[in-house]
Amino acid sequence: MTQSYSEGQSDNSYVIDAESGEEMARLIDQDRLVTRTMGGLFSEREDLSTIFDVLDIGCGPGGWVLDVAHTYPEMEVTGIDISESMIQYAQAYAQVRQLPNAHFRVMNALHHLDFPAASFDLVNARTIVGFVSPKTLPPLFAECRRVLRPGGVFRITEPEHGFSNKAAFETFYGLVNRAASLAGRSFSPTGNHLGITPVLDHLLRTAGFRTTGSKAYTLNFSAGTPAHIPIQEDLKIAFRLLQPFLLSMRVAPKEEIEYLYEQAMNEMLEEDFCALWYFLTVWGSTPQEDHFQEG
Numbered sequence: 271m272t273q274s275y276s277e278g279q280s281d282n283s284y285v286i287d288a289e290s291g292e293e294m295a296r297l298i299d300q301d302r303l304v305t306r307t308m309g310g311l312f313s314e315r316e317d318l319s320t321i322f323d324v325l326d327i328g329c330g331p332g333g334w335v336l337d338v339a340h341t342y343p344e345m346e347v348t349g350i351d352i353s354e355s356m357i358q359y360a361q362a363y364a365q366v367r368q369l370p371n372a373h374f375r376v377m378n379a380l381h382h383l384d385f386p387a388a389s390f391d392l393v394n395a396r397t398i399v400g401f402v403s404p405k406t407l408p409p410l411f412a413e414c415r416r417v418l419r420p421g422g423v424f425r426i427t428e429p430e431h432g433f434s435n436k437a438a439f440e441t442f443y444g445l446v447n448r449a450a451s452l453a454g455r456s457f458s459p460t461g462n463h464l465g466i467t468p469v470l471d472h473l474l475r476t477a478g479f480r481t482t483g484s485k486a487y488t489l490n491f492s493a494g495t496p497a498h499i500p501i502q503e504d505l506k507i508a509f510r511l512l513q514p515f516l517l518s519m520r521v522a523p524k525e526e527i528e529y530l531y532e533q534a535m536n537e538m539l540e541e542d543f544c545a546l547w548y549f550l551t552v553w554g555s556t557p558q559e560d561h562f563q564e565g
């Protein structure tokens with residue numbers, strides 16, 4: 271599978287090496303923190319009585335799928351991810367935890383989803399901004415709608431990042447945002463942010479979803495908070511694994527990126543370090559009369 275960061279040039283557009291063991295370890299820990307930040311697996315929904323078949327797009331090592339399968343044994347939950355190593359890990363974990371209702375498949379979510387129309391009651395996607403773009407998100411949303419049953423629910427949760435009181439930390443995130451912009455991957459017209467959260471509601475409506483709602487969350491990982499050290503560990507890996515992407519987009523010379531990395535890591539350990547990640551969940555449902563023909 272070819273890897274390229276620029277829009278439409280490869281099968282694999284993830285900004286980090288998806289087969290990296292370090293990335294997998296990072297995502298296992300990050301999943302727990304994000305789920306806790308969001309107040310649970312489906313924190314915006316009280317009624318799950320019509321949800322039996324669930325799909326998770328870009329499931330990583332499968333934390334969300336495994337937790338849903340464990341908590342709701344009456345649901346069949348399927349996770350898809352482009353990474354073979356993440357899917358192998360998730361499958362092994364499902365066996366160890368004896369969760370026959372958790373299923374995993376290697377699949378590129380930017381291609382046709384290999385499921386018949388109307389297969390699922392709910393489709394979930396969380397932090398997929400690292401592999402989508404303004405061009406590829408609308409067709410993915412259309413595919414999500416196709417695989418949902420009439421009245422089915424699509425929910426997506428995406429972050430905005432880089433908000434802190436430290437210069438190198440913020441500058442490093444600025445490089446990430448600029449690289450995303452140069453690669454045609456940013457949703458922000460200036461490339462100053464990821465810019466994905468403001469457009470989600472509009473994109474859901476454009477894809478034909480109805481009754482949209484949204485809920486915002488903050489993850490505070492300032493010094494002294496419970497998330498501080500876990501996120502410092504997370505970003506120590508993420509900022510390193512993002513460097514090939516920054517270099518390929520030529521947003522700064524290698525030495526400058528490495529210097530900023532060291533500085534940002536030091537800043538995170540200062541006792542007055544303050545930083546937040548924002549997340550927004552947006553959801554919508556397919557019309558009750560939705561009928562898709564298999565092509």
Ligand SMILES: C[S@@+](CC[C@H](N)C(=O)[O-])C[C@H]1O[C@@H](n2cnc3c(N)ncnc32)[C@H](O)[C@@H]1O
Binds near residue numbers: 304329334397
């Ligand atoms: C930031 S992780 C999110 C993992 C998980 N959704 C969570 O919230 O913990 C993004 C995931 O997308 C996967 N990915 C990247 N490109 C993909 C693609 N084209 N199709 C499916 N998954 C992809 C990566 O392998 C990675 O596991």
